[in-house]
Amino acid sequence: MMPISDRLIYNKRVFTRSARASDKDGIERKETVMAGQKNKVTIFDVAKASGVSSSAVSYALNNKPGVSEATRAKVLKVAKGLGWRPNGAAQALARANTSRIGVVLAQEARLLSAEPYMMELLAGLGAELEQHDYSMLLRFAIGRDNEVVILKDWIATGNVDALLLVNLEMDDPRVALLNEYPEMPALALCDPSLSGGLPVMRSLDMQAVTKAVSYLHDLGHERIGRVGGPESFGHSYIRDAAFSDAAAELGVRYRCLHADYTPKGGIEATKRLLSVNPRPTAIIYDNDVMAMAGMGIAREMGFDIPGDLSIMAWDDSFMCTAVFPHLTVMGRDIVGSGHRAAQLLLKLVDGEQVGVADEYPYELRERASTGPAPASVEQR
Amino acid sequence: MMPISDRLIYNKRVFTRSARASDKDGIERKETVMAGQKNKVTIFDVAKASGVSSSAVSYALNNKPGVSEATRAKVLKVAKGLGWRPNGAAQALARANTSRIGVVLAQEARLLSAEPYMMELLAGLGAELEQHDYSMLLRFAIGRDNEVVILKDWIATGNVDALLLVNLEMDDPRVALLNEYPEMPALALCDPSLSGGLPVMRSLDMQAVTKAVSYLHDLGHERIGRVGGPESFGHSYIRDAAFSDAAAELGVRYRCLHADYTPKGGIEATKRLLSVNPRPTAIIYDNDVMAMAGMGIAREMGFDIPGDLSIMAWDDSFMCTAVFPHLTVMGRDIVGSGHRAAQLLLKLVDGEQVGVADEYPYELRERASTGPAPASVEQR
Numbered sequence: 001m002m003p004i005s006d007r008l009i010y011n012k013r014v015f016t017r018s019a020r021a022s023d024k025d026g027i028e029r030k031e032t033v034m035a036g037q038k039n040k041v042t043i044f045d046v047a048k049a050s051g052v053s054s055s056a057v058s059y060a061l062n063n064k065p066g067v068s069e070a071t072r073a074k075v076l077k078v079a080k081g082l083g084w085r086p087n088g089a090a091q092a093l094a095r096a097n098t099s100r101i102g103v104v105l106a107q108e109a110r111l112l113s114a115e116p117y118m119m120e121l122l123a124g125l126g127a128e129l130e131q132h133d134y135s136m137l138l139r140f141a142i143g144r145d146n147e148v149v150i151l152k153d154w155i156a157t158g159n160v161d162a163l164l165l166v167n168l169e170m171d172d173p174r175v176a177l178l179n180e181y182p183e184m185p186a187l188a189l190c191d192p193s194l195s196g197g198l199p200v201m202r203s204l205d206m207q208a209v210t211k212a213v214s215y216l217h218d219l220g221h222e223r224i225g226r227v228g229g230p231e232s233f234g235h236s237y238i239r240d241a242a243f244s245d246a247a248a249e250l251g252v253r254y255r256c257l258h259a260d261y262t263p264k265g266g267i268e269a270t271k272r273l274l275s276v277n278p279r280p281t282a283i284i285y286d287n288d289v290m291a292m293a294g295m296g297i298a299r300e301m302g303f304d305i306p307g308d309l310s311i312m313a314w315d316d317s318f319m320c321t322a323v324f325p326h327l328t329v330m331g332r333d334i335v336g337s338g339h340r341a342a343q344l345l346l347k348l349v350d351g352e353q354v355g356v357a358d359e360y361p362y363e364l365r366e367r368a369s370t371g372p373a374p375a376s377v378e379q380r
Numbered sequence: 381m382m383p384i385s386d387r388l389i390y391n392k393r394v395f396t397r398s399a400r401a402s403d404k405d406g407i408e409r410k411e412t413v414m415a416g417q418k419n420k421v422t423i424f425d426v427a428k429a430s431g432v433s434s435s436a437v438s439y440a441l442n443n444k445p446g447v448s449e450a451t452r453a454k455v456l457k458v459a460k461g462l463g464w465r466p467n468g469a470a471q472a473l474a475r476a477n478t479s480r481i482g483v484v485l486a487q488e489a490r491l492l493s494a495e496p497y498m499m500e501l502l503a504g505l506g507a508e509l510e511q512h513d514y515s516m517l518l519r520f521a522i523g524r525d526n527e528v529v530i531l532k533d534w535i536a537t538g539n540v541d542a543l544l545l546v547n548l549e550m551d552d553p554r555v556a557l558l559n560e561y562p563e564m565p566a567l568a569l570c571d572p573s574l575s576g577g578l579p580v581m582r583s584l585d586m587q588a589v590t591k592a593v594s595y596l597h598d599l600g601h602e603r604i605g606r607v608g609g610p611e612s613f614g615h616s617y618i619r620d621a622a623f624s625d626a627a628a629e630l631g632v633r634y635r636c637l638h639a640d641y642t643p644k645g646g647i648e649a650t651k652r653l654l655s656v657n658p659r660p661t662a663i664i665y666d667n668d669v670m671a672m673a674g675m676g677i678a679r680e681m682g683f684d685i686p687g688d689l690s691i692m693a694w695d696d697s698f699m700c701t702a703v704f705p706h707l708t709v710m711g712r713d714i715v716g717s718g719h720r721a722a723q724l725l726l727k728l729v730d731g732e733q734v735g736v737a738d739e740y741p742y743e744l745r746e747r748a749s750t751g752p753a754p755a756s757v758e759q760r
Contacts, residue, residue: 100517105503105506112503113496113499113500113503113697113698113714113715116493116494116496118499119492119493119498119499120493122518123485123492123520126485126519126520127522129519129520130519130520130521130522135518135519136517136518136519136520137480137515137516137517137518138502138506138515138516138517138518139506139509139510139515139516140503140506140507140510140516141510142507142510146510159515262698263698263699263701263702266702289698289699289702292699292702292703293698293702296702296703299704300704317493317494318493318494318642318643318669318673319643319669319672319699321643322643322646322669322672322673323672323676323703324676324679324680334493335493
């Protein structure tokens with residue numbers, strides 16, 4: 001359990017604001033602001049001040065088993081000293097119904113905007129939330145540690161009704177955190193094998209991978225390359241495993257490099273895959289941005305698409321039918337999945353069980369960028 | 381002034397939640413929730429109940445001139461009856477420092493995801509806000525009316541510290557609303573001519589348009605086409621005017637069609653522009669998605685790019701260097717402008733003046749999709 005950062009509960013801006021309140025009700029406002037802050041003392045503060053874990057504080061304050069009587073007495077004393085109030089007006093207001101769903105994005109800003117997936121998901125999520133008068137509280141974290149700090153803040157302050165967890169990594173610290181605080185509903189977008197028992201909406205990647213590899217195998221491709229997403233992402237790992245298995249089953253030689261979803265990453269990985277003799281006759285990309293860039297550089301290198309090399313993308317944004325040849329893709333309704341995620345989150349808010357739900361399934365959308373394997377393979 | 385919707389202040393979910401609170405503190409929680417609701421009576425409720433405008437209520441309750449004594453007395457009586465409390469704990473908490481900036485997006489979900497601009501802007505905004513412990517409260521409105529309702533809700537409940545207004549239209553109702561409630565700081569991303577005096581961050585479109593037209597004119601292009609964004613958007617209008625003026629000044633024949641930023645819109649407009657004899661020898665697009673699609677369909681129609689036709693895009697997402705030939709663009713640092721918008725919003729929250737600030741300027745990034753005008757022009 002990481003110690004909670006000091007910055008969570010108090011920040012300078014509050015003081016700045018009350019200090020500059022110079023209108024005629026200035027003094028009164030300052031007082032109520034200070035009262036507001038007092039209400040923001042959380043179990044994390046109590047934990048820090050009493051030197052025990054926040055879960056121990058939770059047990060102690062909620063009069064539940066799990067801590068010694070000595071610890072309980074100590075915690076209660078510290079909590080009282082700090083002015084912690086379990087049913088203060090602030091907490092009641094905050095916890096009762098914020099009508100907010102929290103989402104933290106931890107990808108770098110420029111990378112996020114290169115990825116149509118996330119905007120499609122958020123757009124679907126937001127459109128559905130709007131039907132229920134819910135807002136999305138959005139943070140752009142600076143790395144994983146910061147993401148966990150934000151989540152702890154939300155748990156402590158009851159700033160959101162539920163959380164959506166995206167881009168789960170293997171052994172993700174968010175899973176452990178949310179399991180420790182079951183009072184904060186959370187939906188993880190990942191394979192159930194990664195969620196540590198949290199409710200999930202899973203993408204049906206395994207069956208999609210099998211379909212994609214079979215499709216290319218049926219076109220005569222015996223050497224298939226792949227440019228995957230970042231290796232630390234859980235869904236990259238799931239796809240890696242599925243590709244290995246599907247290729248082994250069909251006797252296809254499978255080579256994979258991982259990149260970062262950007263055109264640059266796609267271009268570099270494509271050049272590397274095509275530099276080794278014998279080269280693959282088809283390449284599948286983990287997103288459409290890398291596929292578009294990979295197709296572009298392959299054509300620059302003199303490969304005819306799909307005569308010499310078939311190109312296939314994952315996900316199906318507008319780009320895939322704006323480039324020529326149009327990209328064959330494993331597509332799915334990401335906006336629709338955003339809607340579905342919102343529905344599941346609102347179920348969790350209402351105390352309903354979710355367990356394991358499915359995203360919209362993938363479908364193979366065959367376009368002009370794939371074709372039969374070339375009879376002979378030459379390097380370029 | 382539109383009447384405020386009933387749905388704003390009370391919603392069913394609160395009752396659902398308190399009704400299902402069956403744990404041991406259930407009764408207590410229900411009571412605090414009800415208290416919380418009472419605090420949410422707003423000037424809009426008072427206005428509705430007393431049959432006067434919300435600005436009149438504001439004047440009356442804040443003891444300011446602008447209403448008759450009879451109206452003031454009536455408003456005070458109604459407000460008291462409804463339990464309105466100007467300095468209640470809830471309002472103090474809400475108004476003191478929400479650490480939230482509100483953004484309402486009113487574009488259709490699938491369209492939003494086709495537009496890298498918005499995700500880049502949000503990513504920059506969010507990354508900067510994160511440095512200041514601020515969150516983004518995001519709504520996806522269903523049309524303009526719904527957008528105004530959401531803004532009124534935020535003004536009434538103090539749910540955000542400040543607002544960012546994007547995609548301003550001509551005679552935009554949001555401008556009138558925010559001018560009516562100066563206590564809610566707002567920054568409009570638009571030309572100052574559209575903001576009705578609100579603080580703005582303007583994009584430097586006029587000088588960019590002049591630069592783009594001059595560039596093509598210098599390459600010998602005498603007939604320039606343009607595929608603009610939706611005509612109702614303020615920045616489309618500003619660009620339309622700038623293109624007309626720049627073309628007139630240089631003696632260039634300028635033809636413009638408007639589309640909806642999607643590949644489909646870009647493809648259709650491109651086909652139309654190329655169908656009229658004599659056709660343009662260069663086309664400029666208001667976003668990169670339409671430019672990519674327009675270049676694709678032009679090549680499908682048999683035009684060599686840039687031999688027969690030069691293509692130029694506005695904004696410069698990753699796509700522009702992932703297609704071949706790479707797209708010449710009028711680019712700007714959108715992520716950087718998102719950062720700047722956040723800084724301006726936080727200034728407004730701190731009570732500082734902003735006035736008219738500039739986005740990052742455009743720069744011409746010359747790539748392979750533009751070249752000298754063809755010697756002769758044939759239809760295809």
